[in-house]
Amino acid sequence: MFGGNKWVPKGQHCYVTGGSQGTGLSLALILVKQGAHVSIVARDANKLKQAVEKLEQARQNSDQIIRWYSHSLSTYEGAAAALEEACKPFGGRAPDVIFNCAGSSRPAYFIEETPETFKTGMDNTYWVQAYTALVASKMMARQKAKGKIVFVASTLAYFSMVGYTSYSPGKFALRGLAEALRSEFQLYEIAVHIYYPCTIYTPGYIEENKTKPRITAKIEESDSGITPEQAAEGILQCVQRGKFQHASDWITSLFRSATRGAGPGDVLDPLRNLASWNVIELPVK
């Protein structure tokens, strides 16, 4: 925000999870165009190959290392194997930036969740980013590397509603993790960022709409989403402006302001707080 030089992707190793499609792929493309080395990680090898073809077309010079790695990131073992492989072309050196873009949502009524879908919800929101953060932090601290760890949460990490009982808890959890890490990493040269996008029109969004309860879709009707490119730009802004938390749009900013917690706010927050202030508590039955 003040002091400090704006982060420049050129020549940096950027590790992008969920990089085979949607926001992750859009971000990888921007980074390649700005001259970064980019490793993308996801599960589906075919999608990864196609994604790397797109990235190759955007290559700026012949030195750029652009690779894909197929792993499931919702286990520690998968997260550790993926990171280790991706660091090999760099002599084992930790990536400069970890962009945790992996994640998915499967909206449903709570009453209809099974133990499996409920647990999978946490895997696909929290663990898919948290394990990578754990592996990468240990590596960065061990190497005394100056690194950045970026999480991608959601407007639904600021508040929640019907349909998101298997999604919001994991996104809220990422927020708790990011706040604790921001505090702990004062001890190291590791920066922590967390980005809160609203609806993003991605393949994942089409997928989640298949199970979305109608009432949830109705509430979201008036919410205008953003493109994966816009979300990717938002993530980059969050890092380049040196912001701990950054929201994608004015309505998410309103929620951020009302729920900003221990993180810093901005000069408009008192007004936003008034706008979202609500003292009428309908008695819970």
Add this chain to the structure above:
Amino acid sequence: MFGGNKWVPKGQHCYVTGGSQGTGLSLALILVKQGAHVSIVARDANKLKQAVEKLEQARQNSDQIIRWYSHSLSTYEGAAAALEEACKPFGGRAPDVIFNCAGSSRPAYFIEETPETFKTGMDNTYWVQAYTALVASKMMARQKAKGKIVFVASTLAYFSMVGYTSYSPGKFALRGLAEALRSEFQLYEIAVHIYYPCTIYTPGYIEENKTKPRITAKIEESDSGITPEQAAEGILQCVQRGKFQHASDWITSLFRSATRGAGPGDVLDPLRNLASWNVIELPVK
């Protein structure tokens, strides 16, 4: 808050997890003294037996059903078995109130977390309450029962800091779950409450201090805690005042106000917001 009759424990079946010691036991004691039927659940059978002896001494009449059940609640199977057993003396009818007091903390530096301790942190904060909520909600909805589900979070569900990377995420997650359930349960006659206590001087607190990083203990030095009895009174107030969220003390209220999210606040919140407003964002390195 207005309208509605104050909830009275007498004759109600109260299901208290974490009921063998600390806050859960204090709450169970208050409920027994007010004439409720009380089922306590925890892992340690010896502690449970001793706890039930204390509860028996506070019995108000011979009709009160006071029982203990030994189960691990951090799996769905354990949570389901415990609830099913506890409902048998009531002809299988769902409890009137589920008090989720179970949970524990094991503070550590993130860098020193293993995959196991990190995962166990989520089990002992989130799953230990969330699975019981899932089992109980399904039962209440199936029986078209009018019930209450109460979560116990923490000040560390409003903000986080060094030492709590395996604790805060789960407590934040409970908050996300409670907000989503508050929305979904407009469809049923199930009330959702969530209580945010600060430090409670319990056997669990003594346990967590054994692994607490010194820097974490130092930050908490000026934090004055509350007794398990005070925490239990707070939980009861939360339910009896019909409040969705309730904080144990003025400093947690300050955090609640700064992070209240989509839930209702109170008339002092704009002042609290100003008091906790912070626009100075030190650049992350």
